Amino acid sequence: xxxxxxxxxxxxxxxxxxxxxxxxxxxxxxxxxxxxxxxxxxxxxxxxxxxxxxxxxxxxxxxxxxxxxxxxxxxxxxxxxxxxxxxxxxxxxxxxxxxxxxxxxxxxxxxxxxxxxxxxxxxxxxxxxxxxxxxxxxxxxxxxxxxxxxxxxxxxxxxxxxxxxxxxxxxxxxxxxxxxxxxxxxxxxx
Numbered sequence: 001x002x003x004x005x006x007x008x009x010x011x012x013x014x015x016x017x018x019x020x021x022x023x024x025x026x027x028x029x030x031x032x033x034x035x036x037x038x039x040x041x042x043x044x045x046x047x048x049x050x051x052x053x054x055x056x057x058x059x060x061x062x063x064x065x066x067x068x069x070x071x072x073x074x075x076x077x078x079x080x081x082x083x084x085x086x087x088x089x090x091x092x093x094x095x096x097x098x099x100x101x102x103x104x105x106x107x108x109x110x111x112x113x114x115x116x117x118x119x120x121x122x123x124x125x126x127x128x129x130x131x132x133x134x135x136x137x138x139x140x141x142x143x144x145x146x147x148x149x150x151x152x153x154x155x156x157x158x159x160x161x162x163x164x165x166x167x168x169x170x171x172x173x174x175x176x177x178x179x180x181x182x183x184x185x186x187x188x189x190x
Contacts, residue, residue, distance in 0.1 A: 024142070030079050032187035034075055037072060040181070043173045043176070043177025043178065045060065046124075047177075049169040050169030069098055073094050073098055076094030104134070121168050124169050125157055125168050125172060149179055153180075156175035156179065
């Protein structure tokens with residue numbers, strides 16, 4: 001039985017679609033532990049921020065940020081263990097995670113230093129809004145679950161800014177921490 005040109009084109013399109021969805025599902029699965037780690041750190045940091053005076057914040061945020069960066073690096077190295085070849089070559093993709101964390105942190109701190117908000121509320125909300133922006137951008141590139149995670153983080157943060165700005169640290173803990181933990185669970189599903 002001969003296959004028509006149209007049937008062959010449809011079959012190839014189906015194969016490409018399955019391949020794209022498989023790669024996307026694999027990417028979501030690899031991202032899930034990173035989101036969970038970030039969600040726990042985010043929630044712990046912002047709850048502590050809401051419960052303590054500003055002068056104590058560096059004492060828990062610096063160790064949390066370091067734990068998050070090292071944890072993400074370790075998760076990335078572990079994810080590439082199955083990749084055959086030189087072990088040093090597996091560290092290169094993991095080091096990209098450190099660059100992304102460093103670049104994001106530097107951007108947030110630089111922006112806050114540049115604009116020097118007089119009120120603490122915008123300074124506490126800005127990292128969540130920036131994170132939401134990054135996730136929406138990634139989602140717009142075809143990974144739609146990130147789009148919804150980013151939109152959720154933004155919506156909860158904005159709601160907190162409107163309804164209870166004096167409790168923004170707790171709103172951001174729920175938005176970022178809760179949103180990332182929920183996203184981690186969602187990413188695990190194929």
